[in-house]
Amino acid sequence: MSKVKKILVDKGAEIPFYNRMDFCVGSGRMGLALHKEYYEQLKMVQEAIGFKYIRGHGLFCADMSLIQTYKDESGSQAVEYNFTYLDRVIDSYIDLGIRPFLELGFMPEHMASGEQTVFYWKANVTPPKDYKDWTDMVQAALRHLIDRYGRENVIQWPIEVWNEPNQPDFWKDADMDEYFRLYEHTALAVKRTDPGFIIGGPSISGRLDEACMRSFLEYVSYKKLPLDFISRHNYISHPPEKDGRYNYVKLSSIDDWFQPLDKTRELVDSFEEFRGMDIHVTEYNTSYVPDCPLHDTNLNAAYTAALLSRFGDKHASYAYWTFGDIFEERGVPYTPFYGGFGMVANNCIPKPTFWTFAFYKQLQGRCVHRSDEAIIIRRPEGSYRGILWNTDFGYEGRPLELEIQLPAEFAGYCLVTETVDEECCNPLKLWHDMGEPFNLTQAQTALLKRHSVPLIKSERISCSQSKIKISLMLKPNGVIYFDLSKTKMKSDRGYSYERILRGEIKGEG
Template sequence: MKKEYKIDETAACQFKNRAGYCVGTGRMGLALQKEYQEQLKLVQEHIGFKYIRGHGIFSDDMGIYQEYEDENGKIIPEYNFTYLDRVMDSYQEMKIKPFLELGFMPQKMAGGEQTVFYWRGNVTPPKSYKAWTDMVQAVLNHLIERYGRDEAVSWPIEVWNEPNLSIFWKDADMEEYFSLFRHTFRAVKEVDEQFQVGGPSICGVDDVNWLRQFLDYCSRNNLMPDFFTRHHYMWSEPVKEGRYSYGKLRDPQEAMEELKVSRTIIDSFRQYQNLPMYITEFNTSYSPDSPVHDSVQNASYVAWLLSRMGEVCDGYSYWTFGDVFEENGVPFSQFHGGFGLVANGAVPKPSFWVFAFFKNLQGRRVHLSDEAVVVQKEDGSYCGVAWNLSFGKQEPLDIELALPCKPGANFCFLQKLVDEEHGNPVKLWHDMGEPSNPSKEQLALLREGAAPWLLTKRLAEEEGYVTAALHLKQDAVVYFELRETEVCSDRGYHIISLNK
């Protein structure tokens, strides 16, 4: 298949690129692990997300909520910030801010025994909402004291995670969640009105009803959330094979329409019109055991999403940055379908490079299609990302972009390619025999094989345009740049291989 586009600069518009807004993590306690820190460092060096969001700030492994018995036998609450400070200090060092998800319930405070995940996050309401709000306020006051008011209030606050699922909130009790939100919202605003608080952090199960009911509840109770949140996954018909989940990718345009419905519902309430909507989790599959996450197919699908999602929401968070993740337990193998952009051993997956590519797309959008986005930077140079989202069809895609330029101009055309043969460490791992626990030497080779393939070419203006040709195999993703160059060869020097 071949697509040809002649770019019209007069049709340029703002590219609402939110690729660097936020990224997900597993439970917060995992940030105490060395491998977690190494993966986050790699992500920040190449992508540089602004926020990071994860579960379990109040789970028992963080140790925040404690109790003791005084001399009269009365139970007295106290708070331990040792691990909280370690995690927040590490985020500060990585130049990433927490997007604070308040959950799950400390076991000693919980009104029930129901838990979720291998690490047993308690998902029941508190025995006492006063105990809950006292803890929330104590944490926020501590964060203000340690990091400064201006910094702390710049951290968004989301109340709970997916309460519309009974595995995350006992009985998916809507009215109980609304009560939790009301108490929490007011407690946070008592600490400082500048804190930005939102919810309901729902996934795509009965989401239309939940969102409408939540907005109606907030309206009736004079609550003015600062933003609204939901999650978005693109997976259907999953089946299990051994330890792993396989499914079908949904039509991405159909999935995008669901987000537009959420936006329309929010704007149907006059007082909430145009307030931010954040997708605080998104990915293809919603299971941390789906090999699609490790694949170039995932990368091409995510590329399509990143080209569009900023048009319907104010920020989005890929779930997750790394494979240090234990919802279903400790993974058995190097590649195991984990959510992460980075595999264990600090090995970037193909989707990692998609975010790195998109983070570079800063400027005026001069082209958007189902297979490419191109922007023009302030200095007049062009860059873009193209992809061949195949849905299993083994058909290559050729794209020809004619970009306007001044007469006589010369250009360096640079490409960074990820496809089945390049920047695809899972293929190299497969060829190695799929070792569950690679040696140091094997990990070093996987990291080397994870790099995109770099190609360059010199191009020249013809009839007012420079023409860039891209060849993409099945599910390939390519980043490209066109920079004007001055040809200044030294007298008598010739590159031998170019003069055969």
């Protein structure tokens, strides 16, 4: 039997908690936004969570058709811009209440200095042959966005220069000196377009991150370049083990996961001119591979719940990579559950992690408790909301029994709990038990969706003492959201819920 852990809540407590989980979310490349199910998955996410910004790759890639070349009358190569698809993508975002966090990349083929590409859709990762051609394109795109969507709107869209230039897969030879040139030309061009734009970088991840970040800050400081925010990514797990099409990882501890981010904060603050500057973690997940079955699990949901409880302490935003599984870095997925980054599986099936974010969206108020397994807030009207998690990444299978003691301020309460764990909300297991079908029938899809929701329980609590005690059992890899709200019974004349339960029927005559 597990030992009961008691949580004592002081209604007057004020514990720092900055819930910025809904500022930004990641996406596959922008061109995928032209797909029907991409839109459906994003709509589903926005209705349940409601992110403010969305960031994805591929603004300048071929499937967006933004830049075209042709031979002019003299036979010379000329350039023209086509914003048809860009408008469709941005219009669809705005229709869903979300705006772009603009990542500038990758390199159009005719503009590239080399032929190195990444992903199956062949994103060119080499510097431009001519930096003026590059900055002309950047400025043309930004001017068009201002003309179409209005300056006051567009200058609020953050702009990030490139993606992971310290990784040789994403920037030729991981040449940081060349990246600094790219950043310099781009940042100056963006500010020339409109000084109100918000520009940042260097969008690094992993490899030599501390050295690369320091060099970037030194370069920007020495050159006195525009820099409105710092960006980086974070994927901390043990190296993946490949098996067929899939990669398997073992998670690091929560403290180890935050260690590189803490070092970045310290490094940024060591520069007087950058001290306190916003840091946007524009990508994070439990692994950096898009075919990792961990992403589809309840463990992923519980681990993410632990991350979200701490992430806002030192970061202006943190964008989960990604909102959905319409994602094709390594080709079109074969199955509905393929270990994709998304919080929504294909066929619009919510994964357990989807609910972690939906729960955190409800945590608006003053934090009165925060620990390694729970966060609880008090609303202005006196209600309480909280999230509890059991990160069993040690695979020990231990349930976590919690007793929460809350101050009783009213005579009656309604307690609602929503539970996501391996028994009541585990679409991956159901799909496995179905035989892991590659292509779902409509009936199978409907069944998976019905199973992919939290277990909801409710209870009326009458208070005769000064404390309310709530007992909850968190199964391994479980997440529980609770809402404790003041209620007052207002039954209609003659209505008796208790009589219904007793099954009483009034006889005739």
